[in-house]
Amino acid sequence: MKCTRCREPAEVKLRAHNSAFCRSCFVFFFQRRVARAVEHEKMFDRASRILVAVSGGKDSLALWEVLAEEGYTTVGFHLALGIGGYSSRSRERTEAFAAKRGLDLRVHALADEGLGIPDIVSATRRPACSACGTFKRHYFDAAALEFGCDVIATGHNLDDEAARLLGNVLHWQTDHLARQKPVMQPRHEKFVRKVKPLYLTSELETATYSFMRGIDYVVEECPNAAGASQLTYKAVLDRLEDTSPGTKVGFVRDFVVRGSAAFARDEEGDSARTCEGCGMPSFGALCSFCSLRAEVDRKLAARAKPAPTPSNA
Amino acid sequence: MKCTRCREPAEVKLRAHNSAFCRSCFVFFFQRRVARAVEHEKMFDRASRILVAVSGGKDSLALWEVLAEEGYTTVGFHLALGIGGYSSRSRERTEAFAAKRGLDLRVHALADEGLGIPDIVSATRRPACSACGTFKRHYFDAAALEFGCDVIATGHNLDDEAARLLGNVLHWQTDHLARQKPVMQPRHEKFVRKVKPLYLTSELETATYSFMRGIDYVVEECPNAAGASQLTYKAVLDRLEDTSPGTKVGFVRDFVVRGSAAFARDEEGDSARTCEGCGMPSFGALCSFCSLRAEVDRKLAARAKPAPTPSNA
Numbered sequence: 305m306k307c308t309r310c311r312e313p314a315e316v317k318l319r320a321h322n323s324a325f326c327r328s329c330f331v332f333f334f335q336r337r338v339a340r341a342v343e344h345e346k347m348f349d350r351a352s353r354i355l356v357a358v359s360g361g362k363d364s365l366a367l368w369e370v371l372a373e374e375g376y377t378t379v380g381f382h383l384a385l386g387i388g389g390y391s392s393r394s395r396e397r398t399e400a401f402a403a404k405r406g407l408d409l410r411v412h413a414l415a416d417e418g419l420g421i422p423d424i425v426s427a428t429r430r431p432a433c434s435a436c437g438t439f440k441r442h443y444f445d446a447a448a449l450e451f452g453c454d455v456i457a458t459g460h461n462l463d464d465e466a467a468r469l470l471g472n473v474l475h476w477q478t479d480h481l482a483r484q485k486p487v488m489q490p491r492h493e494k495f496v497r498k499v500k501p502l503y504l505t506s507e508l509e510t511a512t513y514s515f516m517r518g519i520d521y522v523v524e525e526c527p528n529a530a531g532a533s534q535l536t537y538k539a540v541l542d543r544l545e546d547t548s549p550g551t552k553v554g555f556v557r558d559f560v561v562r563g564s565a566a567f568a569r570d571e572e573g574d575s576a577r578t579c580e581g582c583g584m585p586s587f588g589a590l591c592s593f594c595s596l597r598a599e600v601d602r603k604l605a606a607r608a609k610p611a612p613t614p615s616n617a
Numbered sequence: 618m619k620c621t622r623c624r625e626p627a628e629v630k631l632r633a634h635n636s637a638f639c640r641s642c643f644v645f646f647f648q649r650r651v652a653r654a655v656e657h658e659k660m661f662d663r664a665s666r667i668l669v670a671v672s673g674g675k676d677s678l679a680l681w682e683v684l685a686e687e688g689y690t691t692v693g694f695h696l697a698l699g700i701g702g703y704s705s706r707s708r709e710r711t712e713a714f715a716a717k718r719g720l721d722l723r724v725h726a727l728a729d730e731g732l733g734i735p736d737i738v739s740a741t742r743r744p745a746c747s748a749c750g751t752f753k754r755h756y757f758d759a760a761a762l763e764f765g766c767d768v769i770a771t772g773h774n775l776d777d778e779a780a781r782l783l784g785n786v787l788h789w790q791t792d793h794l795a796r797q798k799p800v801m802q803p804r805h806e807k808f809v810r811k812v813k814p815l816y817l818t819s820e821l822e823t824a825t826y827s828f829m830r831g832i833d834y835v836v837e838e839c840p841n842a843a844g845a846s847q848l849t850y851k852a853v854l855d856r857l858e859d860t861s862p863g864t865k866v867g868f869v870r871d872f873v874v875r876g877s878a879a880f881a882r883d884e885e886g887d888s889a890r891t892c893e894g895c896g897m898p899s900f901g902a903l904c905s906f907c908s909l910r911a912e913v914d915r916k917l918a919a920r921a922k923p924a925p926t927p928s929n930a
Contacts, residue, residue, distance in 0.1 A: 476871035
């Protein structure tokens with residue numbers, strides 16, 4: 305197997321692209337692919353200050369490295385979720401990655417406020433991924449504002465996007481379909497654009513890039529993840545990809561090019577209020593983050609109260 | 618396992634409906650489900666004369682039986698495709714079915730004109746399923762006109778519709794999505810409405826109904842079928858259904874209820890001309906059926922001509 309680009313021996317075969325690459329050509333291919341997604345979708349430019357949301361996994365670290373190498377101005381932001389050893393290992397890898405490359409990393413640790421994801425789940429009995437999503441949205445938005453960034457970049461890869469798209473399509477969640485885009489424009493002046501530069505780059509590709517570049521990332525999955533349906537969707541898409549290479553990239557790209565317009569709609573007027581808790585934009589008096597925090601406080605306070613003495617004791 | 622309806626021992630379990638049924642309650646359930654689809658989607662009524670396209674397989678025979686038992690006025694139409702033993706066995710079963718029940722069956726045999734599907738494929742090298750689709754559309758439309766029917770009912774079941782929908786979505790074929798409906802209104806006065814009363818009834822359900830009612834159907838698949846991608850789509854949907862029963866019916870029903878509106882568009886003005894070959898509505902001078910026939914004639918004539926004598930012989 306020879307490299308499609310330079311005819312030297314290839315190290316990796318990409319069936320979806322009908323190509324094979326040696327190490328240096330794969331790195332070139334990967335970086336160019338990310339750069340093209342950024343340019344084609346007008347995600348940001350040289351004047352932008354980009355908040356890169358880094359979890360410590362292969363996707364977000366690979367994204368940060370590519371953007372930094374391309375000369376973009378980046379600020380890494382790591383939200384330490386307080387999910388036991390998984391979170392501490394994720395934070396360590398992220399800090400080591402940034403230190404080794406001299407990159408600007410900011411960390412916010414939920415545990416410092418005694419409010420890690422497990423605490424919220426145990427207080428409210430909400431699904432962990434739902435609480436985690438609410439927290440991430442809030443802290444990413446707040447960090448972009450605090451650090452003067454004009455765009456938030458996340459490491460969602462092609463496999464993530466394809467699985468999410470399949471789930472949305474199987475249930476015809478038209479409101480979710482309307483919001484599944486590689487670039488989400490802000491709907492309030494305190495918010496910034498959110499972009500996914502890896503939306504056409506597969507998990508195999510980000511893992512290969514990270515391996516080839518010696519990025520030391522957290523391999524383990526979040527113990528709360530494994531949302532059964534997402535895993536089934538990924539397995540099913542792997543099967544389709546295996547039968548017909550390129551299925552995933554076609555599914556996601558053609559949705560953006562042809563399908564998504566069908567679900568587009570006017571979303572003006574959203575988030576018109578200001579949250580009384582945190583001052584961020586909100587639909588109601590409290591934003592969903594502050595509502596969740598208030599719910600946690602209420603439930604913890606109720607538990608702390610001594611049980612009432614039985615009246616007939 | 619007890620029958621959900623009458624608490625007698627159940628014979629069949631339907632995970633998608635979280636139900637189990639004894640034989641008579643399953644037959645009741647199946648017939649009611651078909652009747653409700655017909656009524657809810659306003660497919661036809663007691664005054665309609667329905668052309669039922671019957672292949673000899675479980676779906677179309679089950680459909681015909683249900684409609685006849687419900688007292689609808691039906692005309693069975695069987696297109697004998699000339700695909701060797703498969704087609705002759707299909708015709709035999711269809712004729713035996715109609716004779717046993719005293720139902721009105723009309724048969725058109727392509728082989729009588731020396732123009733079976735294999736002849737067309739061999740002359741034109743087109744994919745068999747594409748040629749077959751063109752022929753079926755033409756003869757179904759022509760039969761409805763000839764026999765004075767005001768609606769054509771086909772036996773497409775839930776699994777067919779879900780697989781087709783998945784394929785259309787994976788490639789975001791928005792024009793095909795706009796036409797995937799349980800009821801297709803005619804776009805010309807010579808055409809009639811086309812309906813799929815089994816679109817929410819799974820293959821498992823039609824097979825069970827046919828078995829329970831002693832319908833002697835052709836079990837073998839068309840040897841030309843096995844379009845690899847349709848089979849993969851069905852396998853993938855089976856996997857999703859297994860993990861989450863009801864996925865298929867939700868996928869197809871929610872598309873009709875919520876998703877399809879996104880792809881709807883104005884289709885007026887289609888088929889405005891009359892085919893110079895057969896007199897049916899057409900986009901161009903010749904309809905696609907007559908174009909295909911002309912292509913076959915041309916190619917067969919070219920083959921029949923003796924090879925020209927080499928000039929330097």
